[in-house]
Amino acid sequence: MNFEFSDEQNLLREQAQGFLRDYCSTSVVRRILDGEESYDKDLWQKVVDMGWTATVIPEEYDGLGLSYLELSVIAEELGKAIAPIPFSSSVYLATEILMAAGSAEQKSEWLPKLASGATIGCLAVAEGSGPMTGNALAAKLEAGKLTGVKIPVADGDVADFALVLANDDQGPTICLVELNQSGVVCELVKTLDPSRSHACLKFEGALAQVVGASGQGLALLDSIYNRAAVLFAWEQVGGADTALNMAKEYALGRFAFGRPIATYQAIKHKLAQAYVKNTLARSNCYFGAWALSTDAKELPIAAATARVSAIQAYYYASKENIQTHGGMGFTWEFDCQFPYRRSKLLAINIGSEAVWQEKLIQAIEKDRAA
Amino acid sequence: MDFNDTQKEAAFREEAANWLSGNTPKQSELEGLDYIQRAKLWQKRKYDAGWACMRWPTEHGGRGASAIEQVIFDQEQSKYKTPDSIFGIGQGMCAPTMMAWASDEQNKQYMPAIASGEHVWCQLFSEPAGGSDLAALRTRAVKDGDDWVVNGQKIWTSGAHYSDYGVLVLRTDPNLPKHQGLSYFFLDMKSPGIEIKPIKQISGGANFNEVYFNDVRIPDAQRLGAVGQGWQVALTTLMNERASIGGGGGGVNFDSVFELASNITVDDQPAIKDTGVRRKLADWYVQEAGLRFTGYRSMTALSKGEIPGPENSIGKLVGAPKQQDMASFALDLLDASGIIWDEELSERAGLFQATYMASPGFRIAGGTDEIMANIIAERVLGMPQDIRVDKGIPFSEVPTSGN
Numbered sequence: 001m002n003f004e005f006s007d008e009q010n011l012l013r014e015q016a017q018g019f020l021r022d023y024c025s026t027s028v029v030r031r032i033l034d035g036e037e038s039y040d041k042d043l044w045q046k047v048v049d050m051g052w053t054a055t056v057i058p059e060e061y062d063g064l065g066l067s068y069l070e071l072s073v074i075a076e077e078l079g080k081a082i083a084p085i086p087f088s089s090s091v092y093l094a095t096e097i098l099m100a101a102g103s104a105e106q107k108s109e110w111l112p113k114l115a116s117g118a119t120i121g122c123l124a125v126a127e128g129s130g131p132m133t134g135n136a137l138a139a140k141l142e143a144g145k146l147t148g149v150k151i152p153v154a155d156g157d158v159a160d161f162a163l164v165l166a167n168d169d170q171g172p173t174i175c176l177v178e179l180n181q182s183g184v185v186c187e188l189v190k191t192l193d194p195s196r197s198h199a200c201l202k203f204e205g206a207l208a209q210v211v212g213a214s215g216q217g218l219a220l221l222d223s224i225y226n227r228a229a230v231l232f233a234w235e236q237v238g239g240a241d242t243a244l245n246m247a248k249e250y251a252l253g254r255f256a257f258g259r260p261i262a263t264y265q266a267i268k269h270k271l272a273q274a275y276v277k278n279t280l281a282r283s284n285c286y287f288g289a290w291a292l293s294t295d296a297k298e299l300p301i302a303a304a305t306a307r308v309s310a311i312q313a314y315y316y317a318s319k320e321n322i323q324t325h326g327g328m329g330f331t332w333e334f335d336c337q338f339p340y341r342r343s344k345l346l347a348i349n350i351g352s353e354a355v356w357q358e359k360l361i362q363a364i365e366k367d368r369a370a
Numbered sequence: 371m372d373f374n375d376t377q378k379e380a381a382f383r384e385e386a387a388n389w390l391s392g393n394t395p396k397q398s399e400l401e402g403l404d405y406i407q408r409a410k411l412w413q414k415r416k417y418d419a420g421w422a423c424m425r426w427p428t429e430h431g432g433r434g435a436s437a438i439e440q441v442i443f444d445q446e447q448s449k450y451k452t453p454d455s456i457f458g459i460g461q462g463m464c465a466p467t468m469m470a471w472a473s474d475e476q477n478k479q480y481m482p483a484i485a486s487g488e489h490v491w492c493q494l495f496s497e498p499a500g501g502s503d504l505a506a507l508r509t510r511a512v513k514d515g516d517d518w519v520v521n522g523q524k525i526w527t528s529g530a531h532y533s534d535y536g537v538l539v540l541r542t543d544p545n546l547p548k549h550q551g552l553s554y555f556f557l558d559m560k561s562p563g564i565e566i567k568p569i570k571q572i573s574g575g576a577n578f579n580e581v582y583f584n585d586v587r588i589p590d591a592q593r594l595g596a597v598g599q600g601w602q603v604a605l606t607t608l609m610n611e612r613a614s615i616g617g618g619g620g621g622v623n624f625d626s627v628f629e630l631a632s633n634i635t636v637d638d639q640p641a642i643k644d645t646g647v648r649r650k651l652a653d654w655y656v657q658e659a660g661l662r663f664t665g666y667r668s669m670t671a672l673s674k675g676e677i678p679g680p681e682n683s684i685g686k687l688v689g690a691p692k693q694q695d696m697a698s699f700a701l702d703l704l705d706a707s708g709i710i711w712d713e714e715l716s717e718r719a720g721l722f723q724a725t726y727m728a729s730p731g732f733r734i735a736g737g738t739d740e741i742m743a744n745i746i747a748e749r750v751l752g753m754p755q756d757i758r759v760d761k762g763i764p765f766s767e768v769p770t771s772g773n
Contacts, residue, residue, distance in 0.1 A: 001379075001438075001673050002372050003666040069371065248751055263754050265740070268747035275746055276684045280660025283681070287663045290371045309656045357652035358645070364628070364655065 003286060009073050016077040019050065024081040026335045029195050032084035033338070038158045038188075038197035044085045048117030053091055057099070061111035068227075068293040072234045072285070079235030079346075080242050082338045084195040086120050086155035088235070092228040094121025097163050097174060101212030101220050106176065110161070122159035124150035124201055125221065131355055132165065134218055139166035139203065141175050145183070146208040149200065152189050154349060156199030163211060164203070170215025175208040183207065193341035225350050229303040230288035236310035236346050237282050243317035243339040244274045247324040254326075267324060274317040281306070281313035301367060304360035311353045314343035373666070375442070376673065382439050386446045389419060394450045406490075406532050408453035413487025423461055423485040430469070430477060431485030437672040456529060460484050460491030464537045467607045468556065471594035480535070492559070493607065494524040494538035494581055499770060501526075502741050504539075504608075505548045505601055506760075506768070509583060511540035511555070517587040518542070518555065520563075523580060526735075530566045530579040533559045537607065539600045544766040551765050552600030557588045573727040622696045622725045624655045627703075630717060634703050641703050650699060657692055661685060680750040686732075687742040694729035697722050 057063020113119035139148025183206030251262035288306035322329035426432025500506035509522025543551035563586035568576040668678035701708035711723035
């Protein structure tokens with residue numbers, strides 16, 4: 001049994017922690033949340049320089065060819081730091097789709113640029129309220145031209161290209177659209193988590209090329225979401241630990257009725273529960289990382305398990321962090337809002353808790369029927 | 371990351387599996403024996419072949435094995451239906467305390483019989499006035515020559531009625547503050563003046579006892595640690611309690627409720643088709659998986675010869691309430707028929723009803739949910755202890771429920 005990260009992977013973690021301590025303090029998150037910029041360009045450039053965007057891209061496309069265990073370590077640390085950069089859109093989603101389904105030309109064209117950070121990619125699926133299903137899909141791809149409206153699109157305003165779900169004559173299909181062209185209109189969208197930018201993308205006959213097989217867009221998306229769910233879950237577990245630590249530090253220093261509030265069981269039990277939820281989620285993420293890194297047939301179950309528990313852990317830790325802070329936690333001035341906002345973004349971006357609970361039971365049913 | 375044994379572990383697993391395949395008791399051997407005799411038969415067989423208390427040194431009846439080797443043997447053993455053990459407390463809690471605090475001679479005398487199952491040991495800690503607040507115990511020991519004379523009452527003692535020896539904490543000086551006036555002993559459970567009464571539980575069973583002491587004499591030579599050092603010695607036992615009790619074990623789990631929900635019809639379709647049922651099952655699956663993989667992380671530490679991290683402490687706090695909630699949910703699925711508790715008539719011979727009635731005990735025994743949460747907050751997260759109003763006050767002046 002070796003259910004642990006290797007010494008090299010732990011070294012990478014230490015390096016990532018030191019780096020993010022230096023360049024991604026909460027004041028960086030606050031600057032993006034409060035300001036006009038969509039993401040922290042300085043931090044992004046440094047992340048790119050560290051090679052993080054190239055982690056799992058094969059060496060033939062100028063990547064580092066490392067495993068998903070390394071990427072898991074990076075995801076957890078970025079999640080802990082609540083980093084305001086388009087890493088997940090470009091790395092967990094756009095890069096993954098191209099690696100999984102891109103043609104040889106598409107891979108050669110885009111993967112080296114994604115690896116070097118010269119290009120940022122994003123994924124555009126939603127078209128308004130409710131989960132996206134084939135029936136609800138309105139965007140259309142006809143004769144290489146895309147029409148339709150995608151909202152919200154994470155990092156749609158900063159990405160160079162989007163991978164868009166649209167119907168062609170075969171049904172739902174993923175297509176690649178460069179965003180710097182006349183048929184694309186991009187508008188910023190106000191969101192619950194302004195530390196990560198979101199856009200409304202309007203396509204009015206924009207040039208697009210199919211990625212993967214026509215009509216197989218939903219199946220492709222499903223397999224990519226299983227992979228991304230593990231990486232997002234690591235971000236969530238990292239964020240949940242940040243929220244728990246914030247609450248603990250505050251409770252140790254805050255006095256009420258003549259003693260630190262950390263001595264009260266009402267506070268202790270809340271934080272012990274957060275520790276329990278974080279630990280369960282973390283252990284499930286280990287299994288998810290193993291399944292992802294070995295292309296195991298258990299991935300659908302492992303991914304859903306990691307995601308459901310990570311959603312629950314981050315929500316609990318982030319809301320009880322505010323509660324532990326009392327009134328100060330409710331002020332704009334305090335940092336408690338960051339994990340609370342981010343926990344909800346990550347809980348619903350690629351399907352909500354209910355969606356993944358259903359996926360989990362379906363995957364278990366399928367596994368048992370086999 | 372992988373789930374494979376190292377080469378050495380694989381060889382050990384094979385050795386254990388080979389021995390088990392030819393040596394687990396056959397049904398014919400067990401016929402006519404009660405559960406105590408069955409447990410002793412199996413334990414003696416393991417002992418004779420060198421598979422009992424494997425981590426103990428050889429002179430105490432073990433084989434000096436590593437922690438991971440013990441885990442591997444337990445995993446292999448769990449593939450067979452073997453007699454339930456009655457030695458968990460003696461081997462898992464009493465013996466480690468003896469090995470840490472008793473003399474070499476005493477350990478040479480007592481340990482092999484614990485390992486072989488010849489002697490069963492129990493732990494006499496809780497009292498009517500001291501459960502979660504264990505150090506509030508009141509059973510008195512007064513020095514008389516080379517003996518201590520003991521009067522008072524212990525409660526919740528598992529297996530007292532079939533135990534040969536017991537470990538206990540006693541108040542040797544009520545005029546010192548709570549923790550300082552305690553001393554720790556072991557005693558012969560057949561000593562004159564001991565009276566044992568079973569406690570009938572809400573689940574119908576009687577696994578625990580009240581134990582009364584009327585002028586029971588314990589030789590001073592059977593004291594572990596110094597007079598007044600009893601609390602420190604007790605902590606050795608309690609640490610091992612947490613290590614040995616673990617995750618709450620089998621009983622009602624995802625599989626049993628999933629199967630029930632697949633077989634029961636609600637609104638003209640299997641209950642498992644209902645979104646509410648599916649979401650609840652998903653939550654429990656996720657918890658069970660989290661506990662399982664947390665166990666894998668601990669095993670990895672053991673495999674490397676390290677001590678498992680604090681993540682190991684969540685098992686009981688997650689597992690016990692989960693059992694209760696899942697049993698309750700299963701009874702709801704059964705609707706009106708869930709009230710029937712009958713081996714013949716109930717699903718799974720009454721597993722859900724039995725767990726519903728037993729699970730309140732899981733949440734209390736070996737540290738209540740609340741105490742487990744305190745332990746996580748204090749030992750894992752490093753939060754301070756609650757302010758104690760009995761601190762520094764002579765025990766005899768501390769307010770109690772009775773006055």
